[in-house]
Amino acid sequence: MIHTKDLSKSYNGATVLNVEELSIPKGQSFGLVGNNGAGKTTYFSLLLDLIKPSTGNITNNSVVVDQSEDWKPFTSSFIDESFLIGYLTPEEYFYFIGDLRGQNKADIDTLTSKFEDFFNGEIIGKKKYLRDLSKGNQKKAGIVAALIGNPEVIILDEPFANLDPTTQIRLKQILKNLAEKQGVTVLVSSHDLMHVTDVCERIVVLEKGNVVKDLETNPTTLKELEAHFASGAMDSQEEE
Amino acid sequence: MIKRFINLEWKQYFRSSYWQKSIAINILMVFFALYFVAMFLGLGFGLLFILKKTFPEQDAFVVANGFLFFWIIGDLMMRFFLQKLPVMSVKPLLTLPIKRSTVVNYVLGKSAVSFFNFLPLFAIIPFSIMLIRDGYATSMVLTWMFTMIIIVLIINFLNFIIEAFSAEKELSFLPIIIVVGVLFGLDNFELLPMKSLIGNSLIGIANNPILILIPITVLLLCYGYNYKILKGKLFLDSSLKSKVTEVKVADLSWTKRFGDIAPFMQLDLKLIWRNKRTKSMAMLLVIGLLYGLFFYPQPMYRDMEFMFAFIGVFSTGFFLINFGQFIPAWDSGYYKMLMSQNIKYEQYLRSKFILMIMSVAILFILGIPYVYFGWKILIAHFAAAIYNIGVNSHVILYGGSFNRKKIDLDKKAAFNYQGTGAVQWLIGIPLMVLPMGLFGLTNWLVGFEAAVALLIVLGVTGIVLHKKLMKLITKKYLDSKYKMINAFSQDN
Numbered sequence: 001m002i003h004t005k006d007l008s009k010s011y012n013g014a015t016v017l018n019v020e021e022l023s024i025p026k027g028q029s030f031g032l033v034g035n036n037g038a039g040k041t042t043y044f045s046l047l048l049d050l051i052k053p054s055t056g057n058i059t060n061n062s063v064v065v066d067q068s069e070d071w072k073p074f075t076s077s078f079i080d081e082s083f084l085i086g087y088l089t090p091e092e093y094f095y096f097i098g099d100l101r102g103q104n105k106a107d108i109d110t111l112t113s114k115f116e117d118f119f120n121g122e123i124i125g126k127k128k129y130l131r132d133l134s135k136g137n138q139k140k141a142g143i144v145a146a147l148i149g150n151p152e153v154i155i156l157d158e159p160f161a162n163l164d165p166t167t168q169i170r171l172k173q174i175l176k177n178l179a180e181k182q183g184v185t186v187l188v189s190s191h192d193l194m195h196v197t198d199v200c201e202r203i204v205v206l207e208k209g210n211v212v213k214d215l216e217t218n219p220t221t222l223k224e225l226e227a228h229f230a231s232g233a234m235d236s237q238e239e240e
Numbered sequence: 241m242i243k244r245f246i247n248l249e250w251k252q253y254f255r256s257s258y259w260q261k262s263i264a265i266n267i268l269m270v271f272f273a274l275y276f277v278a279m280f281l282g283l284g285f286g287l288l289f290i291l292k293k294t295f296p297e298q299d300a301f302v303v304a305n306g307f308l309f310f311w312i313i314g315d316l317m318m319r320f321f322l323q324k325l326p327v328m329s330v331k332p333l334l335t336l337p338i339k340r341s342t343v344v345n346y347v348l349g350k351s352a353v354s355f356f357n358f359l360p361l362f363a364i365i366p367f368s369i370m371l372i373r374d375g376y377a378t379s380m381v382l383t384w385m386f387t388m389i390i391i392v393l394i395i396n397f398l399n400f401i402i403e404a405f406s407a408e409k410e411l412s413f414l415p416i417i418i419v420v421g422v423l424f425g426l427d428n429f430e431l432l433p434m435k436s437l438i439g440n441s442l443i444g445i446a447n448n449p450i451l452i453l454i455p456i457t458v459l460l461l462c463y464g465y466n467y468k469i470l471k472g473k474l475f476l477d478s479s480l481k482s483k484v485t486e487v488k489v490a491d492l493s494w495t496k497r498f499g500d501i502a503p504f505m506q507l508d509l510k511l512i513w514r515n516k517r518t519k520s521m522a523m524l525l526v527i528g529l530l531y532g533l534f535f536y537p538q539p540m541y542r543d544m545e546f547m548f549a550f551i552g553v554f555s556t557g558f559f560l561i562n563f564g565q566f567i568p569a570w571d572s573g574y575y576k577m578l579m580s581q582n583i584k585y586e587q588y589l590r591s592k593f594i595l596m597i598m599s600v601a602i603l604f605i606l607g608i609p610y611v612y613f614g615w616k617i618l619i620a621h622f623a624a625a626i627y628n629i630g631v632n633s634h635v636i637l638y639g640g641s642f643n644r645k646k647i648d649l650d651k652k653a654a655f656n657y658q659g660t661g662a663v664q665w666l667i668g669i670p671l672m673v674l675p676m677g678l679f680g681l682t683n684w685l686v687g688f689e690a691a692v693a694l695l696i697v698l699g700v701t702g703i704v705l706h707k708k709l710m711k712l713i714t715k716k717y718l719d720s721k722y723k724m725i726n727a728f729s730q731d732n
Contacts (some may be wrong), residue, residue, distance in 0.1 A: 037320065048580040052722050072582040083577035085507070087514040087649065099503035100581050129514070151581075 001026040001153065001185045002047070006056030007207075009042055017042045017209040019056075024202075026152070029179035031200030032189040033225065037231070038206040040189040042178040043077065044157050047187075048077055060153060073101070077155035086131030090123045090141045093130060093147060101149030115144050118170050121220065135162045136159070143171065147178075154178065155187045160195045168195065177200050193229070197222045241338065245346050273355060277362050280385065286368030287372060298397060301371060305439035309427065312438070313359070313420050318418040319399040323356050334474070344470045351400065357392050364388045384446040390455045397462035404469050500584075504591030511570055512563075515649035518570070521562050525599075529559025529606055536613040545688060546680030548617050549695065552624025553675050555607055557632055559599035564636035565667060567592050568717070572646040572728035579725060586714045593633055593710070600628045616688060620679075623695035627675050630702025634709045639667040643651040644727035 008015055017039040024030050032040045045051045047058055049065045057064050062070040078082070085093055091112075112124060113236040122137050123144075130138060139162050146154055159175075160168050176199055178184040190196045196203055197217055205213035205228060213228060215221050215239040291300040333343060368385040372378050405415045407721050427434035445451040490513070493503040512518045535541040554561075563570075567589075571578060578588070604625040611618040675695060683691035702709070717724075 050576055050579060050722075050725050072580070075580075077580055079576065079580075082574055083580075085574045085577075087510060088507075092510070096503055096507060097581070100583055 001028075001061055002187075003059045004056070005059075007046065007053055007057045007058060009039075009046060009051065010054045014102040015054075015209055017046070017206075017213055019043070022204070022211065024185060026185055027179060027183040028163070028202055029175065030188070032187065032206060033187075033193060033196055034206035035069060035229075037208070038127070039209040040206060041157055041211075043085070043206070044077070044079060044155050044187070044189065046224055047122045047155060048075070048079070050079075051211045064208065071153075074152040075155070076101075076146045076151035076153070076172035077157075078139075078146040078159070079157045079199045081135070081138055081142070083142055083145075084130045084138055087129055089127065089129060091125075093141065097148050101151075103149050111148060112144065115174075118144070118167065118174065120167070136164060136167070139163060140167065147174075151184065153185045153187070157189050158191070159188055160190055160192050172199050193222060193225045197225065241342050242346055242349075255350065276359055280359055281366060282361035284363035285370060287363070287367050288370045300374075301376060302439065302443065304367070305442045307439075308433055308442060309423075309435045309438045312391070313423055315356075315392075315395050316399060317420055319356055319395065320402060323354060323396075323399060340471055340474050341467075343474065344467055344600060347470065348397075348466055352393060354396065357396055360392050361389070364392075367699055372591055373462055380446045380447070383449045383452060384442065385525050387442060387445050387455055390452070390459050394455065394459050394462055397459070397466050400466050400603060401462065403467070404466075498591075498594060501587045501591040501594065504588055505595065506596055507677075508570075508591055511649070516651050517647065518563075522559075523604070524562065525559055528555050528562075529603060531555045531558070532607070532610050532613075532617075536610065536617065542613060542617075545616065545620070545691075546676060548620035548677035549691070550672060550676040552617075552621035553628060553632070553672055556600050556603045556621060556625040557628040557671075558603060560596045560628055560632060560636060561671060563599075564592070564633070564640065566643065566647060567637060567640035568724070569640075569643045569645055569647045569728070570649070573649065575728045576725055579721060585717055586710060588719065589637060589710065589714060596633050596636075597629045600625050600633075619692055622693040623679075623699070624675065626699030626703075627695045628699070630699030630706075631675075632671050634702055634706075634713065635670050636667060637713050637717060641713065641720050644723065646728045646730065 002022075004019050006021075007017065009017040009018045016037075019217055026134040030212045032043065034040050042051070046053055047060070047065065049069075049071075052066060053203075058064060058066070058073060063071040065071050085096070088096065094108050094112060095105055098104070112119075116124075119140060122135075123141055130141060133141065139159070143156060146156065156175075157173060163171065172195060175186055175188065179186045179201070186199075188196065188199065201217050203213075203217060203221065203225065204211055205215075205225070213225075215224065288300055288302065291303050295303050347637060368381050371381045371384075402415050402419060423434060426432040445455070485575060490509075492506045492509060495502045495509070498505055512522055532555055535547060535551055541547050558623065567576065604621060607621055610621060675698075678698075679691045682694050
């Protein structure tokens with residue numbers, strides 16, 4: 001579904017991302033982990049054609065993303081709060097996204113009604129603008145908006161951050177369900193190793209812009225990841 | 241501590257990307273400031289002569305004091321609209337071991353060194369020097385001068401008290417109107433002769449230096465009250481708890497008739513009504529509409545036919561210019577999302593285009609009463625409206641593709657230069673000067689009818705070429721996509 005080839009991005013000579021080859025098959029739930037500055041958001045921004053690659057490219061369903069816009073109808077994403085329109089209510093925002101993705105109001109209402117649990121009664125019918133919602137509730141609205149219009153690829157940057165524990169568990173179920181039952185390719189990034197290993201079939205570790213680990217998730221993955229990041233912490237202790 | 245605060249502010253000011261990016265605006269502001277300083281200096285040195293000439297039989301000093309009342313209310317009005325209590329980002333300071341009173345005293349003290357307080361000095365001090373040279377008693381003039389400085393400071397702090405009261409109101413300028421209106425009314429209807437009261441008290445103080453304690457007490461009271469208000473506000477919960485506004489829902493289903501651009505039109509209309517900056521811009525429409533009234537009632541302008549085109553372009557295109565110049569920066573807050581969504585750029589731009597030409601049509605229709613000043617004016621306005629629709633709308637959309645500045649929708653519009661760059665200044669030339677020049681030249685060389693026809697022909701040409709022009713403009717926007725995303729995700 002998504003092929004990355006010789007991709008690199010550098011700012012003023014400093015390379016922040018360098019991926020030689022990375023293929024994500026259709027229907028895979030894919031997790032990206034790494035410390036701050038590892039290049040997770042950069043990779044997602046390149047995938048959404050929000051920044052221009054320095055070399056190489058990404059193809060999404062055989063569309064080269066920085067050359068054609070044909071990937072947009074089947075790809076949706078929530079990167080950060082700047083994806084929300086502050087002066088709309090959540091409903092209006094969903095309808096707006098729905099309009100862009102060829103869904104009518106009834107479609108949207110059916111979809112959002114499925115997420116009543118997830119919203120926990122704090123999103124729909126509250127007569128509040130998105131800008132007045134708490135960070136966590138904004139995130140919920142953004143994530144659900146990314147599910148509108150039956151996308152084939154969903155990209156979520158740090159979806160678990162700012163969410164309460166109950167919502168985190170619900171979100172994990174939703175994401176698993178999407179990949180396993182509906183064949184959606186789900187890409188998430190996270191700092192929370194436990195959540196990613198729970199959700200993703202495959203986990204890629206980025207470090208300073210390079211892929212350093214590419215793991216199929218199995219019962220020992222969490223241990224392996226923890227060992228990997230702990231060793232980084234040990235190294236730096238020894239250096240000091 | 242004060243030294244650290246000043247250091248912090250220095251960094252905040254010079255490290256903000258706003259300062260680094262908009263040197264042109266800063267230079268312009270310095271220019272304005274110098275202009276006012278020169279004006280006040282001229283007033284300070286010249287006032288004595290003017291008064292002696294105009295009121296030869298009265299004592300110039302007494303006359304000057306008689307006018308002080310108007311100066312006080314004028315100053316109060318001006319400050320209300322222009323001067324804001326200096327802002328300091330206190331949130332990070334609250335958890336540090338700094339006394340709240342230090343922060344409050346610092347903020348209030350800083351307001352005292354505002355340009356608005358220095359400006360009057362440029363008039364007061366030269367005037368005092370001239371008085372002494374004219375033979376008035378030095379001690380008296382000096383007392384008067386100090387009293388004036390204290391009054392300037394009283395106005396400074398009084399203004400912040402009024403602003404504190406108006407901050408919560410929907411009609412924020414109501415308190416100032418009431419205060420100034422009551423003062424003016426008291427004087428005008430001779431209930432309380434404010435003019436002579438203030439004048440006489442100042443002369444009284446000047447003659448009895450001990451009375452200067454009265455204005456000093458008033459100043460201290462004003463300061464104390466400000467201190468109380470500010471200190472009460474200096475808690476985390478008041479800055480953390482943002483005001484939640486109840487949603488106003490309007491029926492926008494009529495936009496459906498515009499087909500595929502309907503979602504964008506609804507979004508644009510909500511953008512205008514639900515954000516402070518755009519809302520106050522919409523309020524300014526009234527000024528745009530009434531702009532002609534500044535000129536047409538005076539017969540002098542009614543003979544200057546080239547002015548018709550300018551006023552026509554300006555008043556029918558007021559919304560077009562004010563809204564259009566910040567496309568697409570209005571959407572800068574969520575531009576990333578729009579760019580990753582399944583949208584057609586052309587639809588996005590066409591929605592703004594339709595909105596602008598609708599505004600031109602509406603403003604023209606509302607401006608039909610200008611026919612009272614002559615049918616030529618109406619015809620010129622009609623030609624200007626066509627020109628706005630056909631030419632200016634495209635020009636301003638094209639200019640928008642050069643916008644690289646984010647706009648924070650929650651800040652109000654008047655005197656808000658956020659998002660203003662060189663584009664906004666340059667675009668005025670093709671937008672207003674060009675039609676005015678063409679109109680004026682043709683009018684002078686050939687005649688009024690030819691000038692009107694020229695504007696209409698240009699406008700119609702633009703309308704005919706609309707599809708092609710839009711393609712060109714869309715391409716320009718697509719080309720600058722990455723630059724815009726990058727610029728809009730940076731904070732000013």
